[in-house]
Amino acid sequence: MGINPIEYHPWKGNRTAQNLRLYVIARSVFRHKTRSIGVIILLILGFLFVHTLNLILIIIVPHEGLEGSDMSSYLGNGTFVVFAMLLAAVVTSDLISEDLANSSFVLYFSRALKIRDYLAGKAAGALLVMGIFCALPPVIVAFVSLLTQTGDDYWHSLGVLGETALVGGLVTLFFVPFGLMISSFTRRKSYAAVGTFMSFFVLFIVSNVFYEFDKGWRIISPIDSLSILFTWLFEGDVPTYINEGALLAIVASLIIVPAAVVYFRLTRQVVGK
């Protein structure tokens, strides 16, 4: 131990409240993800292909006001949702699978932390990263459009801005629970990433197959259901063959069911079980 051995010293500081500990996890996830090469590349590509072009068009093309139809075609053309799906797959892939693989649950839950807080922390970190792509840029594009509009109906534009924020928030939230659920099924993050993306892709294919028989099947494809939802929010109408209740139920179930599954799965699987 050398000439001056290092002794154990007690710590005299104060503890933060137990219910604030989930922010530690959220901050850690956010910091880790925003330094990840894969996430950075996806964010750059996404910005280039989805947001930048629309931002430039809005700046250079004169427009009287911010229209819902413009935002609907910008966000509902599929590219935005596909990139969001890819990003969610990459961001959520290791959030639980790595803890399963390393058995680091035991470290988390030897602290004053509930499974609920652990999951909320992981999800919050992922949502923050998703928000960088899904919520922030559309709101910026809408805001720039509002600032550069030639007309003076700002209340209408503000309404569309609000709808844009709502849509951004919804897409931010939509894929994370599903990604977390798939991440809790495997110990390998590559499986989780591919699994998340492929699950949505399979739903898309199934939807297209059954679309030939009944157009209502479109809603089981996450890409289509979100596009239809955007049109509904921005323009106030949905195709006649779509049942609004079923659409909302599908969207809600793709958020709530995976969240419940991952919670119960961790409850059963966590330390010592």
Added chain:
Amino acid sequence: MLLSLERFARPMDGEKVAGQEKGSGANRIHVSARDVTVSFGPVMALDGFTADIPRGIVGLLGPNGAGKSTFIKASLGLLTLDKGSISVGGLDSQTQSLRIRDGIGYMPEHDCLIPSINAVELVSYMGKLSGMISLDAIQRSHEMLDFVGIGEERYRPIKSYSTGMKQKVKLAQAIAHDPKLLFLDEPTSGMDPQGREELLGLVKKMASSEKTIIVSSHILQDVERICDYALIVSNGKLVRSGQMKTLLAGEEGVRSLTVRGSAAALSGYVRALERICQIVDKRDEAGEQITFLIRGCEDGKKVFRLASENGVQVRSLHPESLDLEEVFLRAFRGGGRDGH
């Protein structure tokens, strides 16, 4: 060494029958389990486990699968008890587990570190999860890594660490928030002798800061070296417990005698010895040497005189003392307090 079972059926001074509360003052009960049953399907991991764990360094001994780790996890409130209760510092493990976990440190047995981050990040992260503010957590993580002897390697990803270094990081994360109670589950597992030595030294150092440290191990020498108190667990039950010095002292009035000589001389000596004292145990070593445990022969002169008369040489005569391995083995042969 074969011994009669009844020798271990009575408590010795300073020992406790499982479930009986004893200590007071400096030796207050810190963790207390009452009739705890935990099962995983058909497997009974803890089966009516009752124990009182005083302050200090306490060894939790038992073979693999005895229920040591289950007891620790149950104490942390990580497992649901089928029956019974565990109190940690006066808090109930089932209803107040978050408060318990806020005040304890846990060094798990198995690999559980996050391999992609470095030791400073891991220890400070765990400190923050224990409620330390960021600045405190980082400063404290450096202090604890200094304490456990992780030098510049602390900036390398944990996946590049040796087993010994990982064990030290596990210890550092367990003590980052300065818990009053520390559970160390197989702390020296997989370590080389030098690493073991260092880690046990650290545990002893920490104990001087008024911590209760519960060391679960199947390495008896480790427990014997550092613990003040030991509990022996088997098949989910407490087999034996007591102050270490009491456990190792052997029974009062029993002496160990070793004599050497020819087979005929030894045979005559045994017959003569039986007339003056009770032979509790006899171990014949290759027909040339016998080691006895004798009781009721306070006057050693008689033993030497008989030896001289029978032509055998007395190699040693001293009060019985045990090592923990013997205590452990005897407990498992059925000399436990609750019938094991």
